[in-house]
Amino acid sequence: MPTVDIDTDELRELTGHGEKSDDDLRDDLFELGLEYEGETEEGELRFEFEPDRLDRLSVEGVARSLRYQYGDDWGVYVPKTNGADWTIHVEDVPEERPYVTGAVVRGLDLDDASLDSLIQLQEKLHATMGRKRAKGAIGVHDLTMLKGGEAADDGEGKSVRYTGIDRDGDTFVPLEGDAEMTPGEVLAEHHIGEEYADLVAEYDRVPAIYDSIGLFSFPPVVNGRRTEVSTDSRDLFIEMTGTDQWTIDHMLSIVCYALDARGGTIEDVRVEYEDAPEEYRDSLLRPDFSTKTKTVAHDRIERTLGIDLQGEDVIDLLERSGLDGESTETDGSPAYDVTIPPYRVDVLHPVDVIDDVGRAYGFNNLDPRYPAVGTIGGRHERARLEEAVRTVLVGLGFQDLLNFHLTSAEELHDRMGIEPGVDALGGGDPVEIRNPYSEDYTVVRTWLLPSIMQVLENNTHRRYPQDLAEVGFVAQRDDGANTGVAEARHVAGALARHDVSYEDAKARLQALVADFDAELETPPTAHPSFIDGRAAAVEIDGDAVGVIGEVHPAVLVEHDLELPVVAFEFDLAALQ
Structure with missing residues (x-):
């Protein structure tokens, strides 16, 4: 969960409520969904909040929410902007990072606290919406240190240029640096460059922003020292x-709203794409403070919150949430067209609007009541079965495991000696992760035994025997299923010791199945992961549901195991 560090003196000043004690503020913020986490070393209060409310990543955003809660502000506020004097020309940019946006803010009176708040907001937006700068990165510069070129043929206004350059191209002095460096040298030698080098590792040319003096920003890595912002900066x-125009536009809105709260005047910046792909617009005026509208039915608000409200009450609650509401109808029933301000990136569904109405009403003011259902809660039948199977396995001497559901295709197939698509346990087509975080976790596992073999591989330094078992989730692609995926729970066990044999595994399996009053048969079968002639199918009550046998020596060698292993695996549903 994201956190925000708040100077309560700053919060009192920004809300205009100097009479509020720290305890009062903690209580008020709790009603907004911000939970107190303790104090920082600097004496600020740290709060944790819902990850969707990114407009509360700064004290300015938190103060805005409190002013609505206190009734000082009502409805949607959109800052006024002055006309564009600056233009960002986009030309020959790296295709991996084609989008840019910008704004000018004038007339600020920054002190240490407000500058720290701006830096905190910048870094927390990087970590959240910006996906650690991969999706969007923010550069803030002292405007007086920029020298713009001509923005247009008529010579009106000033401009900077966003483009791509070679790593060993032009030089600049990076933040926290003393010497001129090329982008390549920054990535190799500067501590910030080293931290974010992976972001541009695959780029043929790296992003760069120029004014008429030269290179002043190397996004998404580091700004130049020439334009560094300080408490002396006014403009x-x-x-x-970034990689997505929507993301960086909304990050910009959040930053601009925070600086507007500090008394800054927002000024448009024109973004002009040259030789733009079809999806680009030829020219953009930014920041984009356009609002959006959601239609919410009146009866849905009442049903969700469990209260009766008049139409004027709903509109009042919407305005106290920083939204605007206008009465309308949908399918002949009362409803509201709700206007959403540009910094509210969390409002994606009517339920999000209803949540705001509930918070403005006060969840503590709702009368608790039991659901109108004729049942009481309880554990799912499958969960009870899983627990019962685990209990029996532990009684049989197994150590219960809980492994990750994600693994790699190499672990599922290559290291187990089984080809994908083979008609055998574990040979199913795995569900792939579209954007995997790691090469080790690219698919959902189709069977449990590879996970257990990894545990054995990672514990060769520990004493034997090692008897391991797991009851867990598996899945594979299935075009016949509604979701395209067939999910199941499997039971698997493995015994590793110097004198283990097929009979040891079968004895444990027989005891397990018998405990659930089921009939077990083990006719011979073949499976690529097991030794030929030492493997059998697991048939429970006449249905083939798994496999048992002595693990193939090639699989043992692949997992650096020097002792024999016997194992079994079957579908948990067979014991129901």
Whole structure:
């Protein structure tokens, strides 16, 4: 969960409620969904909040929410912007990072606290919406240190240029640096460059932003020292680059709203894409403070919250949430067209609007009541079966495991000696992860035994015997299923010791199945992961549901195991 560090003196000043004690503020923020986590070393209060409310990543955003809660502000507020004097020309940019946006903010009076808040907001937006700068990165510059080129043929306004350059191209002095460096040298030698080098590792050319003096920003890695912002800065130039225009535009809105709360005047920046792909617009005016609208039915609000409300009450609660509401109808029933401000990136569904109405009403003011159902809660039948099977396995001497559901295709197939698509346990087509975080976790496992073999591999330094078992989730692609995926729970066990044999595994399996009053048969079969002639199918009550046998020596060698292993695996549903 994201956190925000708040100077309560700053919060009192921004809300205009100097009479509020720290305890009062903690209580008020709790009603907004911010939970107190303790104090920082600097004496600030740390709060944890819902990860969707990214507009509360700064004290300015938290203060805005409190002012609505206190009734000081009502409805949607959109800052006024002055006309564009600056233009960002986009030309020959790296295709991996084609988008840019920007704004100018003038007339700020920054002190240490407000500058720290801006830096905190920047870094927390990087970590959340910006996906650690991979999706969007923010650069904030002292405008007075920029020298713009001509923005247009008529010479009106000033411009900067967003482009791509070679790693060993132009030089600049990076933040926290003293010497001129090329982008390549920054990535190799500068501590910030080393931290974010992976972001541009696959780029043929790296992003760069120039004014008429030269290179002043190397996004998404580091800004130049020439335009560094300090408490002496009064006018700021903000640029954001990324892989998605929507993301950086909304990150910019959140930053601009925070600086507006500090008394800054927002000024448009024109973004002009040259030789743009079809999906680009030729010219953009930013920041984009356009609002959006959601239609919410009146009866849905009442049913969700369990209260009766008049139409004027709903509109009042919406305005106290920083939204605007206008009465309308949907399918002949009362409803509201709700206007959403640009910094509210969390409002994606009517339920999000209803949540705001509930918070403005006060969840503590709702009368608790039992659901109108004729049943009481209890554990799912499958969960009870899983627990019963685990209990029996532990009684049989197994150590219960809980492994990750995700693994790699190599672990599932290659290291187990089984080809994908083979008509055998574990040979199913795995569900692939579209954007895997790691090469080790690219698919959902189709069977449990590879996970157990990894545990044995990682514990060769421990004493034997090692008897391991797991009851867990598996899945494989199935075009016949509604979701395209067939899910199941399997039971698997493995015994590793110097004198183990097929009979040891079968004895444990027989005891397990008998405990659930089921009939077990083990006719001979073949499976690539097991020794030929030492493997059998697991048939429970006449249905083939798994496999048992002595693990093939090639699989043992692949897992650096020097002792024999016997194992079994079958579908948990067979014991129901």
